[in-house]
Amino acid sequence: MATSTISEFKTLLSNLLKARFPYLYISTWEEERALSVIESVVKDEALIKTPRKLFTWSITKGMAEWGKKGTEETKVPMNALQFIENFDEPAVFVMKDFHIFFGAQHSRPDHQVIRKIRDLLPLLKRSRNPKNVIFVSPILAIPNELQKDVTIIDFDLPTFQEIKNVLKEMVIANRNSGRIMIDLSPEDEERLAKAALGLTLHEAENAFARAMVQDGRLDRNDVEVILEEKRQIIKKSEILEFIKSDLNIEDVGGLENLKRWLKKRNKSWLDSAKRYGLPAPKGVLITGVPGCGKSLIAKAISAMWKLPLLRLDLGKIFSGIVGSSEENMRKAIKTVEAISPAILWIDEIEKGFSGLSSSGDSGTSSRIFGTFLTWMQEKTKPVFVVATANNIDSLPAELMRKGRFDEIFFVDLPTKKERKEIFLLHLRKRLKDPEVIGDFQITDAVLEHLANLTEGYVGAEIEQIVISALFDAFSEERSLRLEDLERAIKNTVPLSVTQAEQIRRIREWANVRAVAATPNEDRMDYQKQSSKYEISPSSDEMDIKFARGGRAVDF
Structure with missing residues (x-):
């Protein structure tokens, strides 16, 4: 979050607390960072008018006032909720990882705890002194019984400025120690901080630390190290993939x-x-x-x-x-x-x-x-x-x-001009060795000939034709020949034949709903050259000549 966004979050949180919203839910992996922001809000009279005591609860430490030790008996969730009910001063209670009692990730919900939370609702609203409960957890799980009573607050990942501040602190610390060589201009620091966007502050700190220890220095070349760490972290989510x-x-x-x-x-x-x-x-x-x-x-x-x-x-x-x-x-x-x-x-x-x-x-x-x-x-x-x-x-x-x-x-299916370009791309990509090239020359005449033979073929099929021809040459330990490509074309049945009806249906849909990715001049050229597939709608093959899909809009 940028400074303005942090301010917006604090304003929203303070307004909800002042309006006596009984239950708030912050879903985040950054527990410490969230607690730090909550603590700054409940102590700020300019935001909340009535300062409140801050309590935190966890199943390992029980209910504890901010900066103090918890009590053994309040480790039990029912006792912790009873503590909230009996407390008679302005306060905010932060409940850590309370989702385990709400039935998250196929665990069984604790219906007694859920019932107690519902019983507390009118007491929190009518309390002489304002009291609010904030659930903080990396997993968002709200039981159906509490759907109408809990308000979710978004707590965004750190923004560029927050990550940049972490980087600056690490740079200053390492410059003072002299153990790591720091070679960063202000622009380099900006690049590294931007590379770490999308990470939590803890993850960003780990990424910068990895970049430092990898070669004993931190410079502009470490952007790739940061991105690699980022890929690994994002990969853990199993949903987004770099x-x-x-x-x-x-x-x-x-x-x-x-x-x-x-x-x-x-x-x-x-x-x-x-x-x-x-x-x-x-x-x-x-x-x-x-x-x-x-x-x-x-x-x-x-x-x-x-x-x-x-x-x-x-x-x-x-x-x-x-x-x-x-x-x-x-x-x-x-x-x-x-x-x-x-x-x-x-x-x-x-x-x-x-x-x-x-x-x-x-x-x-x-x-x-x-x-x-x-x-x-x-x-x-x-x-x-x-x-x-x-x-x-x-x-x-x-x-x-x-x-x-x-x-x-x-x-759509590639036009003749496009098929020539696709053949050229794949032949140039693979023909690197002079012995494999031999007497074979990629001329316009050769590309024209291959494009004429592959009317109705898609780009993936053309790529496989080139690969198949090279396998023929490889098996006989010789250079590539034109007849290898011709044979591969002859042995390939294109999608325009095997999926003719599906392609016709796609084209009919695209004629009014989509713009053609191929420019109009190429499409017209294709129609002039095409005759091989000019057939009636009742045929088993595809009418390529007059059924080009997509509206003719050129950019």
């Missing part, structure tokens, strides 16, 4: 319309964009024929924009093993916002949000979907969402409404 990509946007063949759209929005989250009154772009939904480069585009955007790429696994959001589904989504959103600007990639989004109308999960899917849609519509942090989808029939209609995504792009 994707490291060294792809370039030029490594994606074709799709020039989509590329131009993306290039125009590069750096739009920086302060320079504010001069034009521009908001940060929300994201894109990329749908289309399987194997045509949708996932590749997501990785290329990260490399082009030089932003971290996080993949959200919707399957694990709904996993009971990881924890509460609603809490999983909430924490995933908070984490990706904390490290913004960033790119959030949701692959095959239709699989995660299919079957929303069914009641088999007691409405959990609908609530998760609603949370995600609301965030997409109202988010202010620069998080660019890249969602990919193959089966458009499963996409909920609400997802396509204006305001969720900036644009919906349709990726």
Whole structure:
């Protein structure tokens, strides 16, 4: 949190305490940091008017006044709640890890404790002196009986300034000791602090410490060490995954319309964009024929924009093993916002949000979907969402409404020009050894010939054709030949044949709902060249010539 955000949290907390909200819930891993902020609020007369005593409770120490020892008998939760009932001075009671009595993560709820909490409710509201209870826990778990009585307060992860302060303290301490060589300019310190965004203060401190001890120095090159530590920590959540990509946007063949759209929005989250009154772009939904480069585009955007790429696994959001589904989504959103600007990639989004109308999960899917849609519509942090989808029939209609995504792009079967580019990319990528190249030359005539033979083939199929041809050459210990590629093409049955009806259905949907990722001039050229698949709708194959999907909009 920036200083203004800390101030906002303190103001919100003080208002809730003054309004005598009986039960508040702060879900955070940063117990010490949360307690420090709570302590500063309850002692600040300017915020709370009536200063209050601060008590903390844990199952190991019992109920203890701030800075003092707890009592043995109050380790029992019922006795601790009785202590709150009998205490007759202005006070705030912080209950640590009380979720274990609420039935979190498949544990059995303690109904006697829950009943006692409900019995306390009118007493807290009518108490002569104000008293409030704050539950602090890394897990958000509220039993159904208390759903209407507990108010949840968001406690954000530390922001750039807080992490920078931790870094400065560590730098000063190590400069005084002389054990670690510090070679950081103010700009380098900023880069390291930004690299640690999304971590708790404790995790950030550990990451900086690791960078220092790794080679006995701390300099600008340690950004990668911080990011690696960050990847490991995020990986523990099992929901968000860091994707490291060294792809370039030029490594994606074709799709020039989509590329131009993306290039125009590069750096739009920086302060320079504010001069034009521009908001940060929300994201894109990329749908289309399987194997045509949708996932590749997501990785290329990260490399082009030089932003971290996080993949959200919707399957694990709904996993009971990881924890509460609603809490999983909430924490995933908070984490990706904390490290913004960033790119959030949701692959095959239709699989995660299919079957929303069914009641088999007691409405959990609908609530998760609603949370995600609301965030997409109202988010202010620069998080660019890249969602990919193959089966458009499963996409909920609400997802396509204006305001969720900036644009919906349709990726069709590659045109002749695009197929030439894809062949060129994969041949150049793999043909490095002069003995493997031999007499084979990547000329425009060769690319033209291969593109003509692969009408109706997707990019993934073209890649496998190149690999298959190289395996033929490898097995005979010779250089690559054109006939190897021709044979591989002949032995491949393209998706445009095996999934003709599905592709036709995708195109019909895209004609009115999506923008073509391929520019109009390339599509027209494709239609002029195409004749092989010009067939009637009743045929078993795909009508490629006149059924190109996606609206003809050029950027």
